[in-house]
Amino acid sequence: xxxxxxxxxxxxxxxxxxxxxxxxxxxxxxxxxxxxxxxxxxxxxxxxxxxxxxxxxxxxxxxxxxxxxxxxxxxxxxxxxxxxxxxxxxxxxxxxxxxxxxxxxxxxxxxxxxxxxxxxxxxxxxxxxxxxxxxxxxxxxxxxxxxxxxx
Numbered sequence: 511x512x513x514x515x516x517x518x519x520x521x522x523x524x525x526x527x528x529x530x531x532x533x534x535x536x537x538x539x540x541x542x543x544x545x546x547x548x549x550x551x552x553x554x555x556x557x558x559x560x561x562x563x564x565x566x567x568x569x570x571x572x573x574x575x576x577x578x579x580x581x582x583x584x585x586x587x588x589x590x591x592x593x594x595x596x597x598x599x600x601x602x603x604x605x606x607x608x609x610x611x612x613x614x615x616x617x618x619x620x621x622x623x624x625x626x627x628x629x630x631x632x633x634x635x636x637x638x639x640x641x642x643x644x645x646x647x648x649x650x651x652x653x654x655x656x657x658x659x660x661x
Contacts, residue, residue, distance in 0.1 A: 518547040518579070519570040520604040523623060530596040542590045545602030548583035555580055612647070614639040619647075 523546065530539055547569065554565040566576035590597045611630065612619045618634035631638050642650040 515603045516571060516575075517603055517605045518550070519568065519607055520546055520550045521568070521607050522550060522553055523606060524549060524599055527599040528596065529590075531594045534594065536596070539594075539596045541596045541598050542586045543601065544583060544586050544597055544599050545604075546599065547602045547604045548579055548586065549599050550604070551576060551580040552583050552587070610643045610645055610650075612641045612643050613637060614641060619643070 530536065550569060551565065554560050554568060555562065560568070562573055562576055562580075565580075566573045569576060569579075571579070587597065589595060606623050608621045608623060610619065610621045611632075613632035613635060615637045616632065616635045618632055620633055622630075630640055632640055644650055
């Protein structure tokens with residue numbers, strides 16, 4: 511008996527989840543289903559250009575597991591492109607990574623799903639003076655945020 515698959519960490523949930531060839535009615539199409547974590551694997555490697563080691567760390571899986579997810583995703587996309595199939599993005603075994611913020615002006619704290627907003631402002635007072643924080647309230651330490659501020 512195999513063990514259940516580990517939850518994969520995902521930074522991005524797509525707004526558009528269905529893609530089809532132009533000029534072909536939906537009723538005439540067969541679908542290929544791409545899981546959310548397969549789409550994330552393609553995003554990290556092919557769009558962001560990260561190495562597989564970094565991709566596997568971000569998704570919280572081993573390198574061989576990441577490679578299997580990426581290979582499956584690429585095979586499905588190739589099948590859809592070559593055979594003229596629609597792609598539906600849905601399902602999978604994943605956990606969305608949540609970001610936490612605190613407003614420097616009013617102290618309001620909130621959380622957001624990664625990749626949802628391009629411009630961040632406080633939902634309470636609408637200022638752009640915000641800090642990214644960890645879940646425990648301490649300042650978030652990342653190369654994109656210096657001393658808690660986005661650069």
